[in-house]
Amino acid sequence: MTTRLLTSDEIAKHNSATSCWVIVHGKAYDVTAFLPEHPGGSKIILKYAGKDATEEFDPIHPPDTLDKYLDRSKHMGRVDMSTVTVEDKAIDPFETERQEYIKNMPILDQCYNLLDFEAVAKRVMKKTAWAYYSSGADDEITLRDNHSAFQRIWFRPKILVDVEKIDMSTTMLGAKSSIPFYVTATALGKLGHREGEVVLTRAAAKHSVIQMIPTLASCSFDEIVDAKEGAQIQWLQLYVNKNREITKGIVQHAERRGCKALFITVDAPQLGRREKDMRTKFEDSGTSVQSTNGESVDRSQGAARAISSFIDPSLNWKDIPWFRSITNMKLVLKGVQRVEDVIKACEAGVDGVVLSNHGGRQLDTAPSGIEILAATMPILKQKGLDKKIEIFIDGGIRRASDIVKALCLGAKGVGIGRPFLYAMSAYGLPGVDRAMQLLKDEMEMNMRLIGAPTVADLDDTMVDTRAVALHSTAIDDTLSLKAYDPLAAPVFRSKL
Template identity: 40%
Template sequence: MLMVEGFKYCTRLCLSPQFYNLILSEKGARRPPENMEITNVMEYQEMAKQKLPKMIYDYYASGAEDQWTLKENRDAFSRILFRPRVLIDVSGIDMTTTVLGFKISMPIMIAPSAMQKMAHPDGEYATARAASAAGTIMTLSSFATSSVEEVASTGPGIRFFQLYVFKDRNVVAQLVKRAERAGFKAIVLTVDTPRLGRREADIKNRFTLPPHLTLKNFEGLDLGKLDKTDDSGLASYVAGQVDRTLSWKDVKWLQTITSLPILVKGVMTAEDARLAIQAGAAGIIVSNHGARQLDYVPATIMALEEVVKAVQGRLPVFLDGGVRRGTDVFKALALGASGILIGRPVLFSLAAEGEAGVKKVLQMLRDELELTMALCGCRSLKEITRNHVMTQWDCPRILPRL
């Protein structure tokens, strides 16, 4: 019994991010020099922090309240370990997949992130071009600083449109129709924001959209002004316009105004997953809004398997939140995700190196996923199974009997 308890303790200690950070601090770790070659996605965050005004960096980087979930979104991945298989011919690795019938080069897509021209003058244009070059999907935020028409003008590509439901349903209908006309292929309905989470960094910074930028999808619509607030322009805007009465019946209502498939973004429980199926959703995105809404919810990777089991293969389940490595992508796929979406890595790389940075992030994650697949003995995404990972709740399976 003592040996078992000792094994548990040592495993927890060795996997602890605090333990790793302690080692770094003991060695007097330094930030990488600015001319150092970027070797992983995380390094872009420090570059972005150095380049961006504090108000903008904090808006992109911070989470809600105590930011426990923000940290947990990353830490939870470190508590999932691999069970690699060996002596398998992995000379050829196929990472292609389909999402809602659209073939993409890899199960790594771009999540909706607001106001990207705060990060770089090219903003959503750069992100759209990078996604297209990588052969994957970009999701455009309702609160973009480039309109659906402008993003469509960047050239071919598979693009989804993220939607909030506003009190004025005529506005919603206009946005959906414009996305359809611009060639967008799906609607990503965000459902976890009946009210905006308390983001204290934005309150302290009195966040407002810089005056030279506008929310392009709303130009010409009577939706109020961003500057009527005493804390955050965005908070005032969203709180005043997003419909707090939004319910599952509105998912059905959306289906009456568009033929586009609807992905429900913000599901974290089996109960809501089953309701999404009943409402006719085409897919689910397990998301906690980048830890920007309700603090102390689980990391999305911890909530994923519950949702996958509830769905029972009736529709695809995707994940966003905390993905920074190809190993993270593999773990999500092993736990049942059909693909993942990245948000902050796009914003930070965009701030650091523009379109080239976003391209590099997508390429680095692709290369890391390919390497992880090879070292785990998987030649295609279909060969990635639950047996390739072990989690905290698998302990009875992996601990020896004494």
């Protein structure tokens, strides 16, 4: 490593697969040998060969990545950033329109519910970020049903119950929470906000709710833990690495740093095809011309695929005792999708399951968490297993009435993903703070109106679930009309 400042011209010479340097945060790195190993493929690095890659690097990689994974000898030195000129990007009409929307954003007080954040975020988020956050798998039927399944459940409210005082607090996996939802794990927080997941940590602290830290966070794990306040509770979401020593290291580090539960994601042995994400990345990558020399074109698979190649598809039930042997944290399977597997999870001795389809991002036409819950609890009760395991659900929860329905049906709590990402992307910490407060306000009102002063008073006689399993793909509710993006078709190179 040189001690003198490198210039842009010196770095620009290393602009090929045989010598590839990139600048990240004012430092030059020689990534030539790393090109074939990059989980996101070499093409995306080569696009920035000899240039400043910071903007592309930041949302996808925690800040300690280069120190951890690139040998010191490849850290080439500091760069005189005054010699680096910012490239003029072609004017993108979407970007011009987005800047206009940002200038004219509704003030935060105009957001009255979680769907409002989604509608604003759609307009003000960067195209790639919106595509990654909002996309679901295939035809997005599960994505839409996650939300609409709640609308097929109706309340059966009790009257003349003393509801002067409402207590919505609860415990989940032994930890107190002011309200029965938690911030579920969602990767790549910095795509939406430059500070990333720590924004969610701060909002969760303010509202005494639990945060699940994603394996694939944009911030480093330690940054997210360092941002917690006092006895704030955090859980870890785990994608199991093919290299079990790496997995063990992650899990034990999380336990040492105070995480109270380990949520092993079991619905993603391969990542789903999220076509909006793939299409945006493809269009942005500048590879929209068909290859003519017979060589296969790297049709970039979007942000999701770029970061997930390490996940072990051989993970199976026999691995569960190993997790028990390496940690004392509570063990939860995230992404269970049928009652038979909930029973197996009980037998395997795990502490909980999340009935979830990964926010509609994995197997399309997999059922929603709330539908699985409605089918599962009666069977668990029949078998005397309902008290043996804590059941959580996530997917499509946008109103406190959705939370109430899940609790009536026996869930201990619910996870909420996209709404907090959208609130964060559009309005930062004040946005997430308001989103959480709105849920609390709605929750208080709903508990009062249904006749349940505490969460223990919510039971299955208070909901009518007869229609929950009747699927429809109707898309005529507010969310669908205001924020849902229909899937696009391929773009012609010119208007013929």
